[in-house]
Amino acid sequence: MPVEDRKKSRVTLLDVAQRAGVSRATASLVVRKSPLVGAQTRARVEEAMAALGYVYNMGAARLRAERSNAVGVVVPNLTNPFFAELLSGIEAVIDRAGMVVLLVNSGDTVERQDVLMRRLREHGVDGIILCAAAGTQAGIVQQLLDWDLPVVQTLRHISPELDYAGADYAAGMRQAVDHLADLGHTAISFAVHGPVHSAYDERIKGFGEAMRARGLKSDHVIRVPDQTAQIPQAAKALFEASRPTAIICFNDVIAVGLNAGLSDLGLKVGKDVSLVGFDDVTEADIIRPRLTSISTAPVTIGEDSARLLLDRIREPQLPPRWIIKPTQLHVRHSSAAAALSLGIHKAG
Amino acid sequence: MPVEDRKKSRVTLLDVAQRAGVSRATASLVVRKSPLVGAQTRARVEEAMAALGYVYNMGAARLRAERSNAVGVVVPNLTNPFFAELLSGIEAVIDRAGMVVLLVNSGDTVERQDVLMRRLREHGVDGIILCAAAGTQAGIVQQLLDWDLPVVQTLRHISPELDYAGADYAAGMRQAVDHLADLGHTAISFAVHGPVHSAYDERIKGFGEAMRARGLKSDHVIRVPDQTAQIPQAAKALFEASRPTAIICFNDVIAVGLNAGLSDLGLKVGKDVSLVGFDDVTEADIIRPRLTSISTAPVTIGEDSARLLLDRIREPQLPPRWIIKPTQLHVRHSSAAAALSLGIHKAG
DNA sequence: CTGAAAGCGCTTACAG
DNA sequence: CTGAAAGCGCTTACAG
Structure with a gap:
């Protein structure tokens, strides 16, 4: 069939539900692995998903559920191997949580950082790991609170009110x-x-x-x-x-x-x-x-900061936590x- | 006001439109910088956006417009400084296009890569830059075509049918x-x-x-x-x-x-x-x-692959292009x- | 455990 | 150049 038709025929949760003979809500529960659905119903739905080649649409889910399963990571520099190792630790933990990393590079300037933080917010990230550009003002914290956006500081801290992962x-x-x-x-x-x-x-x-x-x-x-x-x-x-x-x-x-x-x-x-x-x-x-x-131990700091962020997304009211790892000679x-x-x- | 209320009162395009005294469609055109809107109308809308602290909701836009302004990048390894430089080139070009990078690490295994490609697809990326894990089969190309997802290969190629950026x-x-x-x-x-x-x-x-x-x-x-x-x-x-x-x-x-x-x-x-x-x-x-x-020149290869992807997103029917840079002693x-x-x- | 209805915030035709 | 209506694909209460 022509491309147009293929696009139109994107399979949706409703298609899956119909083929499986259940309601859309039930199909949705299966997708989200809810325990409320019976085993044979679940099996029927999963079979339908496979047969139809269903692809979960995070965008639609996010719109309704206010959850994106994506976190932003702001680094000042990518070519320094130190940040690459940090990123590696972050990515591993975020990945394990079934989430995804939106990576941006501030070039260590607050102007770029500002633009990029907004961009991340527009993309609906659930939270941000921030290695703040040099010169970042503590005032940014108020903005973050206004935004209601979980943020953890990593390697560099600008405010005691925000989570932080670093080394001593x-x-x-x-x-x-x-x-x-x-x-x-x-x-x-x-x-x-x-x-x-x-x-x-x-x-x-x-x-x-x-x-x-x-x-x-x-x-x-x-x-x-x-x-x-x-x-x-x-x-x-x-x-x-x-x-x-x-x-x-x-x-x-x-x-x-x-x-x-x-x-x-x-x-x-x-x-x-x-x-x-x-x-x-x-x-x-x-x-x-x-x-x-x-x-x-940059990889470890990366892991720490990702875990702090996951915790904070889960429990926004947690008091600020600082994880400061000892160094080693x-x-x-x-x-x-x-x-x-x-x-x-x-x-x- | 309490947090609950703040959440509820997320400002939307409709709020902006009302404050500016225009319709929601017009406000939408302003957001997307359409030339169809008159200068003073535009100014009124922009003022309203600023006053209300409006945040564009990419997720909602994507749902309707089928465009996410996000691209996936799959690398086999993050700690190798070579990949960090590649990534740096990619990020710079994608950023300049106003888009954002979803970064995942396959650990150079095809199983992980498979999971991650699906994840990127669920997140609705507009395309993927793939440095394929060792052992990736050329069969993946058919899947990609079925998915209707623009992909460019970088550093490593597995099929002549896909764009590629690398060195000679x-x-x-x-x-x-x-x-x-x-x-x-x-x-x-x-x-x-x-x-x-x-x-x-x-x-x-x-x-x-x-x-x-x-x-x-x-x-x-x-x-x-x-x-x-x-x-x-x-x-x-x-x-x-x-x-x-x-x-x-x-x-x-x-x-x-x-x-x-x-x-x-x-x-x-x-x-x-x-x-x-x-x-x-x-x-x-x-x-x-x-x-x-x-x-x-890994940074250059990164830039090349990002440009190839942007072109392909714009024109999916382009014949496959390979950019192979000469090396230098x-x-x-x-x-x-x-x-x-x-x-x-x-x-x- | 399942179904019918409403709505998340935007964009897209379609009229004017 | 602007407005009213429909709908993208999902999840969320609310009944049953």
């Missing part, structure tokens, strides 16, 4: 500092980059407090380029600025870049200078020297005792 | 082989892993043909572990098997892993042995030695003249 970044910095201080390092720099947000602040603050707690100077915080490709070149200036014997990195992207840059300068990482990364991405174990890093070969690191002064 | 993998292998042969290498191995699909076959075939074209033996194809963390350990066996002076890698993940494994064996990559990667991910330039690699420091590579025999 300050504790992670403490682990990094203590590890290096225990190895005898005193001149420790912190290499950072990227936009400023809660996770940034917590790391900066964590670094400062941990350094001071060990009686060390905490003012060696140095920004390196945001562009991955340019990070290696930043190694030189970083040294000339403060002559560190050890460097803690804001993330593993920086660590990998500086590892290259230091080697370009003729320095042996893990001998002349120690390097500690942050995030512990898969790669940390397969670069040389193997990278000592603080793991923040993975010692590998890029960090070593300070005595061995003195060789760095050759580099000047 | 065979040509890429030729570039890699020619580059190494030009440097005087004759004992060249090909390190592969992962599931078997069209892109896999094309690379294997491309390697074999290119080697034979240069009069070289093409049987040194060696599988390394799929698990990234285990790749470095595979370097030793790889050598004992065939004593290559150069290795071409199926992708950069393998190249980075072997780079580490070779260095663990005391071999200098780019001197004792040459290494050529495939994909040219960002990282290729920031590991040491810098990795010679064949770029396949990026020579860096991991590949060098063969004479320098003889030192490898020390490793035995």
